[in-house]
Amino acid sequence: MPISTTSSQEAMGKAGEDLISALPDDVLHLLLSFLPSDDAVRTSVVAHRWRHLWKSARAIRVYSRGSRVDGWTQRTLTRFVNHLLAAAPSGLLARRRMRHQLRRDEDLSDAAGLWIRHAVSFCEAKVLRFSVRTNNRLGIPDVPFVSENLARVEIANAKLDFDTLDFSRCPALEVLDCSTSRINVGRILSPSLRRLRLDDCYFTGETRTRISTPRLVSLHVTVSFGWAPFLDDMPMRDCQFCTMFINLKTLLLNEWCVTPDLGALVYFLRYTPVLEKLTLGLEFCHVRIV
Amino acid sequence: MAAPESGDGNNGAARMVTLISSDNTRFEVEAAAASLSQTLQLTILDGGGGGGDGIPLPNVDSATLSKVLEYCIKHAPAAANGGAPNATAVDRAELERFDNEFVNIDQSVLYSLIMAAHNLEIEGLQSLVAKKVADMIKGKSPMEIRRTLGFPDPTPEEQAEMNAHMLEYGWAYE
Numbered sequence: 102m103p104i105s106t107t108s109s110q111e112a113m114g115k116a117g118e119d120l121i122s123a124l125p126d127d128v129l130h131l132l133l134s135f136l137p138s139d140d141a142v143r144t145s146v147v148a149h150r151w152r153h154l155w156k157s158a159r160a161i162r163v164y165s166r167g168s169r170v171d172g173w174t175q176r177t178l179t180r181f182v183n184h185l186l187a188a189a190p191s192g193l194l195a196r197r198r199m200r201h202q203l204r205r206d207e208d209l210s211d212a213a214g215l216w217i218r219h220a221v222s223f224c225e226a227k228v229l230r231f232s233v234r235t236n237n238r239l240g241i242p243d244v245p246f247v248s249e250n251l252a253r254v255e256i257a258n259a260k261l262d263f264d265t266l267d268f269s270r271c272p273a274l275e276v277l278d279c280s281t282s283r284i285n286v287g288r289i290l291s292p293s294l295r296r297l298r299l300d301d302c303y304f305t306g307e308t309r310t311r312i313s314t315p316r317l318v319s320l321h322v323t324v325s326f327g328w329a330p331f332l333d334d335m336p337m338r339d340c341q342f343c344t345m346f347i348n349l350k351t352l353l354l355n356e357w358c359v360t361p362d363l364g365a366l367v368y369f370l371r372y373t374p375v376l377e378k379l380t381l382g383l384e385f386c387h388v389r390i391v
Numbered sequence: 392m393a394a395p396e397s398g399d400g401n402n403g404a405a406r407m408v409t410l411i412s413s414d415n416t417r418f419e420v421e422a423a424a425a426s427l428s429q430t431l432q433l434t435i436l437d438g439g440g441g442g443g444d445g446i447p448l449p450n451v452d453s454a455t456l457s458k459v460l461e462y463c464i465k466h467a468p469a470a471a472n473g474g475a476p477n478a479t480a481v482d483r484a485e486l487e488r489f490d491n492e493f494v495n496i497d498q499s500v501l502y503s504l505i506m507a508a509h510n511l512e513i514e515g516l517q518s519l520v521a522k523k524v525a526d527m528i529k530g531k532s533p534m535e536i537r538r539t540l541g542f543p544d545p546t547p548e549e550q551a552e553m554n555a556h557m558l559e560y561g562w563a564y565e
Contacts, residue, residue, distance in 0.1 A: 120502035121540050128509050131517060135525035142563040146533035146553050147540065177565040184562040 126154065133158040138185055139166075161185065179212045186219050214242035225250045227273075232257040238283050246271050254278070261286050268294065286310050289330075295319065304328050318348040349373045353380040408440030410460075416453035417445060420460055424467040429512035450510050455503045458496075462516050465489050470515075494523040498541065533557065 133141045133155050141155040163182060166172045173181075213233065220226045227250050233239045238260040246254075246268050253276040254268075260283045268274045268291035275293065280300040288311040289297075296319040297312070304310060304327030312330050322330060352369060370376075406422040410431075422440070426432040431446065440446040448456065469486060494501065501520050508516035528536050533553060537545070545553060557564060 120499055124502065124506060125509065128505055128517070128521070132505075132521040132524050135518075135522045136529060139563055140525075140529050140531070142560060143531075143533055144528065144536055145560065146556050147537050148542065152556075171565070177562075180562050180565065 122148075122150070126157070129154050130157045137162050137164045139163070139181060142185065182216055183212065186216065210240040210242055213239060214244050217241065217244050221246055221248045221251055227251060228253045228255075230255045231259060233259070249273060252276065257281055259283075263287070265290055284310060288313060290314075292316065297321070299323070299330065301325050304330065316348075317346060319351055320346075320349065321351075321353050323353070346373045346376075348375065350375055350377045352376060352378070406441070408435055409445035410440070410456065411445045411447045412451055412453040412456045413449050414453050416456070418453075418456060418460055420464065421467065423471055424460065424463040427463045427466060427470055427513050427515070429514075431511060448511075451507045452503070455500070455507050458500065458504055459507050459511065459513070459516065462493060462519075463513070465493075466515060490519055494519060498527075
């Protein structure tokens with residue numbers, strides 16, 4: 102088959118403009134969706150037609166600018182995202198990525214709460230990824246999670262202070278992944294959750310975090326510090342055999358399950374009828390045991 | 392190349408279809424490759440494009456179509472595996488290498504390609520080219536973006552308008 106070699110560099114210039122001007126809005130929206138949002142906004146200067154195109158990009162991406170001269174400061178980042186969200190009311194927030202070198206600050210924490218709320222409730226995001234690298238972990242304020250579409254939540258390097266981290270109004274939520282975070286949460290609640298991963302987290306609460314997730318099929322918990330979470334009563338308690346985790350096939354437990362009576366371990370073995378893989382990571386025990 | 396089943400019950404040689412570009416060049420390709428186009432898939436499922444008939448594509452010239460088909464032929468086996476859950480890392484790396492090489496072409500060809508991918512509804516190709524153009528714009532000033540996209544230097548009026556706009560959107564330039 103012949104491969105095209107007909108085009109030439111000289112075809113650019115005026116011809117180039119004509120070509121890109123010929124592209125339909127859909128195509129330009131797609132193109133802008135691949136750009137970091139600050140670059141996307143800057144394209145609005147290019148020509149009349151581009152003025153509002155960026156508002157319909159299918160994703161908002163706020164990346165680190167690294168060590169560039171115009172690297173984000175807390176002020177410029179907060180201003181940028183706030184303006185962006187205010188200016189693009191119809192924008193679909195498919196994804197949010199934030200990786201920045203910033204100092205932890207109450208203002209930024211408030212701003213983060215606003216952005217999450219906007220992403221979840223207003224833009225109907227399906228995936229929420231939240232990771233802000235700071236010297237201290239960035240607190241996530243008490244945001245109400247209400248969304249028909251939210252399917253996946255990934256949080257890293259954050260500080261979660263919630264009485265109840267309540268996803269009961271997110272019926273589509275299936276995956277919650279929380280890593281290297283400080284967790285001070287009384288209860289994690291989700292009737293729909295299938296996969297829960299709490300990796301390398303510090304549990305800083307006075308009491309054990311209660312996990313209420315009756316539809317769980319996969320659970321991964323590693324505790325860096327503090328009280329390990331407690332797997333709460335499930336609605337299935339009323340069943341004849343008290344089969345609490347009827348679908349649970351993979352379970353990884355570390356030191357926390359080794360209480361003097363091995364209660365937690367026995368408990369799991371009893372209520373996981375189809376368990377296929379149990380991994381015990383017993384390297385070092387520095388967890389308080391009652 | 393292995394012939395992926397097109398699911399139409401023909402067990403022997405892979406079913407071929409003929410596509411006709413706007414300048415009347417005929418391209419014979421496996422139905423599985425052409426079916427990467429959502430638009431063509433329907434016609435092909437209905438039995439079109441076989442024999443002496445051929446499917447006319449009045450919006451796509453032969454240079455662009457040959458490039459589009461190069462992409463489709465390369466990607467057809469993976470697409471036949473339904474996103475290829477069993478593809479090896481080597482296969483994926485090879486496709487990635489191909490993709491990178493594939494979009495390393497003149498800008499005007501990129502625009503024709505993305506237009507064709509849009510009309511033919513070839514999602515992977517659309518995204519591939521869109522990403523390439525986005526990469527060319529990334530990190531550039533408005534003026535550099537204009538030049539990259541092939542716009543001529545602005546007239547004084549356009550320049551004044553750009554300046555006013557940049558004032559209004561100061562938050563994007565901090």
